[in-house]
Amino acid sequence: MTQAVQSEIYNYIKQNEHVIEEYIEKLGSFGRLSEGGIVRPVYSDQWFAAHRQLADWMAEAGLEVRADAVGNLWGLHGRKSAGKGYASGSHLDTVKEGGKYDGGLGILAALAAIRFLKELYGEPRLPLEVVALCEEEGSRFSKTFLGSRAITGTLPAEELDENRDAEGISVAEAARACGFNPAQLDSARRTDLAGFIELHIEQGRLLDDVKLEVGIVQAITGTRHMTVTFDGQADHAGTTPMDLRSDALVAAAQAITNINAIALKMGRPAVATVGKLSIEPGATNIVPARVVMTVDMRHSEPDKKAFLICQVEQACRTAAATQRVEVTFEREMDRIPAQMSPEIINLLKATADELGISNMAMVSGAGHDSQVVVEQIPTGMIFVPSKSGRSHSRAEYTPLDQILPGIAVLAQALYKLAY
Amino acid sequence: MTQAVQSEIYNYIKQNEHVIEEYIEKLGSFGRLSEGGIVRPVYSDQWFAAHRQLADWMAEAGLEVRADAVGNLWGLHGRKSAGKGYASGSHLDTVKEGGKYDGGLGILAALAAIRFLKELYGEPRLPLEVVALCEEEGSRFSKTFLGSRAITGTLPAEELDENRDAEGISVAEAARACGFNPAQLDSARRTDLAGFIELHIEQGRLLDDVKLEVGIVQAITGTRHMTVTFDGQADHAGTTPMDLRSDALVAAAQAITNINAIALKMGRPAVATVGKLSIEPGATNIVPARVVMTVDMRHSEPDKKAFLICQVEQACRTAAATQRVEVTFEREMDRIPAQMSPEIINLLKATADELGISNMAMVSGAGHDSQVVVEQIPTGMIFVPSKSGRSHSRAEYTPLDQILPGIAVLAQALYKLAY
Numbered sequence: 001m002t003q004a005v006q007s008e009i010y011n012y013i014k015q016n017e018h019v020i021e022e023y024i025e026k027l028g029s030f031g032r033l034s035e036g037g038i039v040r041p042v043y044s045d046q047w048f049a050a051h052r053q054l055a056d057w058m059a060e061a062g063l064e065v066r067a068d069a070v071g072n073l074w075g076l077h078g079r080k081s082a083g084k085g086y087a088s089g090s091h092l093d094t095v096k097e098g099g100k101y102d103g104g105l106g107i108l109a110a111l112a113a114i115r116f117l118k119e120l121y122g123e124p125r126l127p128l129e130v131v132a133l134c135e136e137e138g139s140r141f142s143k144t145f146l147g148s149r150a151i152t153g154t155l156p157a158e159e160l161d162e163n164r165d166a167e168g169i170s171v172a173e174a175a176r177a178c179g180f181n182p183a184q185l186d187s188a189r190r191t192d193l194a195g196f197i198e199l200h201i202e203q204g205r206l207l208d209d210v211k212l213e214v215g216i217v218q219a220i221t222g223t224r225h226m227t228v229t230f231d232g233q234a235d236h237a238g239t240t241p242m243d244l245r246s247d248a249l250v251a252a253a254q255a256i257t258n259i260n261a262i263a264l265k266m267g268r269p270a271v272a273t274v275g276k277l278s279i280e281p282g283a284t285n286i287v288p289a290r291v292v293m294t295v296d297m298r299h300s301e302p303d304k305k306a307f308l309i310c311q312v313e314q315a316c317r318t319a320a321a322t323q324r325v326e327v328t329f330e331r332e333m334d335r336i337p338a339q340m341s342p343e344i345i346n347l348l349k350a351t352a353d354e355l356g357i358s359n360m361a362m363v364s365g366a367g368h369d370s371q372v373v374v375e376q377i378p379t380g381m382i383f384v385p386s387k388s389g390r391s392h393s394r395a396e397y398t399p400l401d402q403i404l405p406g407i408a409v410l411a412q413a414l415y416k417l418a419y
Numbered sequence: 420m421t422q423a424v425q426s427e428i429y430n431y432i433k434q435n436e437h438v439i440e441e442y443i444e445k446l447g448s449f450g451r452l453s454e455g456g457i458v459r460p461v462y463s464d465q466w467f468a469a470h471r472q473l474a475d476w477m478a479e480a481g482l483e484v485r486a487d488a489v490g491n492l493w494g495l496h497g498r499k500s501a502g503k504g505y506a507s508g509s510h511l512d513t514v515k516e517g518g519k520y521d522g523g524l525g526i527l528a529a530l531a532a533i534r535f536l537k538e539l540y541g542e543p544r545l546p547l548e549v550v551a552l553c554e555e556e557g558s559r560f561s562k563t564f565l566g567s568r569a570i571t572g573t574l575p576a577e578e579l580d581e582n583r584d585a586e587g588i589s590v591a592e593a594a595r596a597c598g599f600n601p602a603q604l605d606s607a608r609r610t611d612l613a614g615f616i617e618l619h620i621e622q623g624r625l626l627d628d629v630k631l632e633v634g635i636v637q638a639i640t641g642t643r644h645m646t647v648t649f650d651g652q653a654d655h656a657g658t659t660p661m662d663l664r665s666d667a668l669v670a671a672a673q674a675i676t677n678i679n680a681i682a683l684k685m686g687r688p689a690v691a692t693v694g695k696l697s698i699e700p701g702a703t704n705i706v707p708a709r710v711v712m713t714v715d716m717r718h719s720e721p722d723k724k725a726f727l728i729c730q731v732e733q734a735c736r737t738a739a740a741t742q743r744v745e746v747t748f749e750r751e752m753d754r755i756p757a758q759m760s761p762e763i764i765n766l767l768k769a770t771a772d773e774l775g776i777s778n779m780a781m782v783s784g785a786g787h788d789s790q791v792v793v794e795q796i797p798t799g800m801i802f803v804p805s806k807s808g809r810s811h812s813r814a815e816y817t818p819l820d821q822i823l824p825g826i827a828v829l830a831q832a833l834y835k836l837a838y
Contacts, residue, residue: 204658221657225703236810237692237715238640238784239623242683244808249693250679256672264661273656274668275703277696284644284694284713284751286811294703296656332703365657389663391655392705 009415010355010408012116019115020407021400023108026053028100037097037394041140041165043071043174050092051178054107054132061115063130068188070150070160070171071134071180077114078127078418084194085127086417088113088410091136091147091369098137099396101201105384105403107132109199113411117419124418126194136369140165140174148372153189160185195344195417196379198370199410201398205389206362213405215362215383216348219300220371221269222337224309226295228255228316232325234281234289246324249279249288254319259295262311269363270308272297300337300363338371344380351413357405366391382406428834429774429827431535438534439826440819442527445472447519456516456813460559460584462490462593469511470597473526473551480534482549487607489569489579489590490553490599496533497546497837503613504546505836507532507829510555510566510788517556518815520620520805524822526551528618532830536838543837545613552788559584559593567791572608579604614763614836615798617789618829620817624808625781632824634781634802635767638719639790640688641756643728645714647674647735651744653700653708665743668698668707673738678714681730688782689727691716719756719782757790763799770832776824785810801825 013020030050031040040047051073058065058075067073073092078085090106110130117124133147141163149155160172160182172182202208207215232248256274263272277293295312299305313329320327345361352359362383370379384406387397432439449469450459459466470492477484477494486492492511497504509525529549536547552566560582568574579591579601591601621627626634651667675693682691696712714731718724732748739746764780771778781802792798803825806816 202658203655204660205663206658206660209663223657234812235808236622236785237690237694238642238717238786239621239625239810240690240784240808241623241625241687242679242690243687244624244628247679247692249696250675253672253675253679253693256669257676260661260666260669260672268660268662271656271659271661273666273704273706274672275656275698275705275707276701277668277698279694279696282695285692285715286694287692288694296704298657365659366655367657389654389659391658393653 008120009116009411012120013404013408013411016116017400017404020108020112020403023057023112024100024105027104027108031094033097035394038094038100039096040094042093042135042146043178047093048178051132057111058130061111062118063114067180068150069181069184070146070188071175071178072147072151072188073132075111075130076127077118078124080127080192083126084192085129086195086197086414087129087131087193088197088199088414089131089133090198090200091133093135093137093139095137095139095392097394098392099394101396101398102203102391103136105201106199109407109410113407113414117411117415121419126418128414128418133369141171145369145372146171148369150185150188151190152372152376154372154375155185157185193377196370196373196377197344197382197410197413198368199382199384199406200368201386201391201396202383203366203386203389203391205386207383207385208387208389212358212360213402214352214357214359214409216345216352216359217340217364217381217383218345218361219340220338220364220368221298221300222302222305223333223335223367224297224305224331225333227330227332228293228295229328230291230320230325232289232323235287237285237287240287245287247287248291248325251319251323251325252277252291252293254322255316258315258319259312262315263308266304266308269365270299270304271365272308272312298365302337305337335367335371338374340370340374340380341378344378347413347416348380348382348409351416352409355408355412357409382409427539428535428830431539432823432827432830435535436819436823439527439531439822442476442531443519443524446523446527450513452516454813457513457519458515459513461512461554461565462597466512467597470551476530477549480530481537482533486599487569488600488603489565489607490594490597491566491570491607492551494530494549495546496537497543499546499611502545503611504548505614505616505833506548506550506612507616507618507833508550508552509617509619510552512554512556512558514556514558514811516813517811518813520815520817521622521810522555524620525618528826528829532826532833536830536834540838545837547833547837555788560590564788564791565590567788569604569607570609571791571795573791573794574604576604612796615789615792615796616763616801616829616832617787618801618803618825619787620805620810620815621802622785622805622808622810624805626802626804627806627808629779631777631779632821633771633776633778633828635764635771635778636759636783636800636802637764637780638759639757639783639787640717640719641721641724642752642754642786643716643724643750644752646749646751647712647714648747649710649739649744651708651742654706656704656706659706664706666706667710667744670738670742670744671696671710671712673741674735677734677738678731681734682727685723685727688784689718689723690784691727691731717784721756724756754786754790757793759789759793759799760797763797766832766835767799767801767828770835771828774827774831776828801828
C-alpha cells in the first residue's frame with residue numbers, strides 16, 4: 001500500500017465523477033413525484049424498475065448479478081471460492097416522500113467503488129460485492145429491515161405471510177409478484193461475508209455544520225418508540241372552572257415540556273421527541289378528555305437509553321398526577337444500540353486520514369441496515385454530509401463534491417481488505 | 420301577592436310534574452340516535468318534526484301559535500293589545516350529539532309555566548309568550564344565534580344567503596324548505612317585549628357540587644376564540660440534537676402549560692382552554708414543524724377578559740421565542756361579556772327566596788340566546804343543575820325534581836310581571 005495507490009483511486013473517482021452523478025440522477029428518477037419527492041416502497045412497480053436498472057448497471061460493470069429470495073440484489077466482483085469476502089451497499093426503498101440519497105447513495109457508492117477498483121486493478125484477492133437491500137424504511141409493511149434481516153437469518157419465515165401492507169398484500173405475495181422466491185428465505189442468509197461497509201447520508205446536520213467530509217460511525221443509536229395515553233375528562237370549556245378540570249392536554253403539555261428538558265439536560269446524543277399527538281374530542285370549546293402521543297427516545301449507550309426512558313415515563317406520570325388524569329404506556333418498538341465493529345472503524349478512520357479526508361467519529365441517530373448486519377458480520381458505516389441535515393424529505397441534498405470523499409474512503413478500504 | 424299564591428303555583432307544578440316529564444321525553448325523541456345522543460340541527464327533518472310537536476302542544480294549551488320569518492315558534496297567552504308583554508323560552512336546535520335538556524328544557528319550562536298559569540289564573544293583565552328560538556348552537560351553519568338575532572333585529576339580511584351549511588345550502592334556502600319566509604326577516608323583530616327570561620341547564624357542575632336548586636345568572640361570560648400557529652422546522656428525530664431544534668410542539672406545550680397556569684391564577688370565572696391541536700408533519704420520528712391550536716378564553720368582566728387575552732398571547736410569544744419558532748395569531752370569534760338586567764335579576768332572586776328555593780348568583784361560562792336578547796330587551800336567566808356538569812353530550816342529565824324549582828321560579832316571576 002503506497003500513497004501513490006491511494007491518490008490513484010481518489011483521483012480516478014474524481015475523474016469519473018460524472019458516472020456517479022449519472023447513477024444518482026437516474027436512480028432518483030424511479031418513483032419521483034412531479035413535485036420532486038420520491039415514493040419507492042419495496043416491490044412496487046417503481047422499486048422493481050429501479051431494481052432492473054441496478055442489475056443492468058452491475059452487468060455493464062462486469063459483475064455477476066443475482067437476486068436472492070426476498071429480492072436483495074447482489075453484484076459480485078471476484079471469485080466466491082477465493083474465501084470470505086466483503087460487501088457494501090444500502091437499501092433501495094424510500095420513505096413516502098423521501099429524497100434520492102437515503103439508501104440509494106449507499107448502493108451507488110458501492111457500485112462505483114467496486115466498478116472503479118475493477119477498472120483500475122482487475123481481479124481482487126477476495127470477492128467484493130455490491131448489495132441493494134430490498135427494504136429498510138417500513139414505508140409499505142409495518143415491520144422493517146426485510147433485506148438485512150434476510151441476509152443475517154433473523155427474518156422469521158412466518159413474517160413473510162403475516163406482515164401485510166395497507167391493502168392486505170403480504171410480503172411473500174408482493175415478492176412473488178416481482179419474480180422472487182420467498183419460500184427459499186433460508187438461501188438468502190449470508191454466512192460467507194467477512195465484513196460489510198455501508199455508506200449513507202448523515203440525515204443530520206453535524207457534518208454540514210462543522211464542514212467535515214466524512215463521519216466514521218461508532219455506534220447506531222438505540223431507539224424506543226412508545227405511545228402515551230392521557231385520559232382525563234371532557235368538560236365544557238366555558239362552564240368548568242380551571243380548578244375542577246382533568247385536562248388531558250394540559251397533562252400532555254407538561255409532559256412534553258419536561259421530556260424536552262430531560263433530553264436536553266442529558267446532552268448529545270440523547271434525543272426525545274413527541275412527533276404525533278391526537279386529541280379527543282378535539283373541539284374548541286371542550287376540555288380535552290384524551291390525548292394520545294408518541295415519544296421517540298434514542299441513545300447510543302444502553303444504560304443511558306434506559307435512564308432516558310425511565311425519566312420520560314416519570315415525567316408523564318408526574319404530569320398526569322398533577323392534572324388528575326390517568327396515564328398509560330404502550331411500547332411500540334425497541335432497538336438496542338448497535339456498536340460498529342472496531343476493526344472496521346479503525347480501517348475507515350485510518351483510510352480517511354491517509355487520503356487526507358477530514359473526518360469525525362459519530363453516533364448515528366437514525367437506524368440503518370448496518371445495525372442488523374453487525375449482529376452477524378463485522379460492519380462499519382461511512383457518513384457523508386446532508387445539506388442542512390434535511391432527510392426523509394424532497395429537500396434532501398448532498399452536492400457531488402461532498403459525496404466523492406466518502407466513496408474514496410469506501411473504495412480505498414475495500415481495496416485494503418480485498419486486494 | 421301572598422304566600423298562599425306562591426305555594427299554589429309551586430304545588431300545582433309538583434302535582435303536574437308528569438306533564439313536564441312527558442314534554443321532556445317526547446321532545447328528546449326528535450333527532451335521537453340509537454346510542455342516545457341527539458342530533459337536531461336547525462331546519463332539519465327532525466328539527467321540523469319537533470317544531471310541529473311544540474306547535475301542537477302550544478295549541479292544546481290554548482295559546483295563539485305562529486312561526487316568524489326564520490322559524491322562531493311563538494305561543495301567545497293574553498292579548499297583544501294589552502301592552503308590552505313578557506316572553507320566555509330557549510333554542511330548539513342541538514349540538515351534533517347533544518342531550519335533551521340544552522335549549523329544549525327552556526322552551527318546555529316556559530310552555531309549562533304559562534300553561535299552568537293559564538290553568539290556575541286565566542287571562543293575564545299583560546301578554547305572556549313562549550318562544551322556541553330556531554337556532555343557537557352553530558351545529559349546521561357557521562354563524563350562530565339565528566333566532567335571537569332575528570328577534571332583536573341584529574341579523575343582517577345578506578347573512579341568510581351567505582351563511583351556508585357543509586352542503587352549500589343557505590339559511591334562506593333551508594328556512595324556505597320548512598315553509599318559512601326569510602324574505603320577511605324584518606317582521607321577526609320584536610320591539611313589543613318588556614322582558615325575557617330564559618331557563619337553562621347550567622352546563623357546569625357548580626350547582627350540582629354545592630347542592631343548590633337554582634342559579635340566578637348575573638352575567639354571561641365574554642368569549643374570545645383564537646387560533647395560534649407555531650412554525651418551527653421539521654427535522655429527523657434521531658439525527659437532530661435537542662439543542663439545534665425548532666420544535667413547534669415543544670413551543671405549543673410550553674404555551675399550553677402557561678395558559679392553564681394564567682387562568683388558574685386569575686381565578687374563577689376566568690377560563691382558558693386549548694381544545695384542538697394539530698401537528699405537521701405528524702410522524703413519530705420527525706420533529707414537528709407546525710402546530711395549529713385553538714385557545715378559548717372567557718371572563719365575565721371586559722377588562723379582565725382583555726387582561727387574560729394579553730397574558731395568553733404573551734405566553735405564546737415567550738414559548739415561541741424560547742424554542743426558536745415563529746408564532747402567529749388569528750382571532751376567530753369575540754363576544755363581549757353580557758350583564759343581565761338588574762331588575763330581572765332582583766325579581767328572580769326575590770321570587771326564589773319567597774318560594775324557599777335555595778339559589779346562588781352565578782356567571783354563565785357558556786353562551787346563551789339571552790346575551791343577544793339582553794342588548795334590546797331586559798333579560799334574565801335561571802339555571803337548573805346539570806348532573807356532574809355534563810353537557811353537549813348524551814350524558815347530559817337533570818333529574819325532574821331538580822327541574823321543578825327552576826320552573827316554579829319562572830312561573831312565579833311571570834305571574835308577578837304579567838298578572
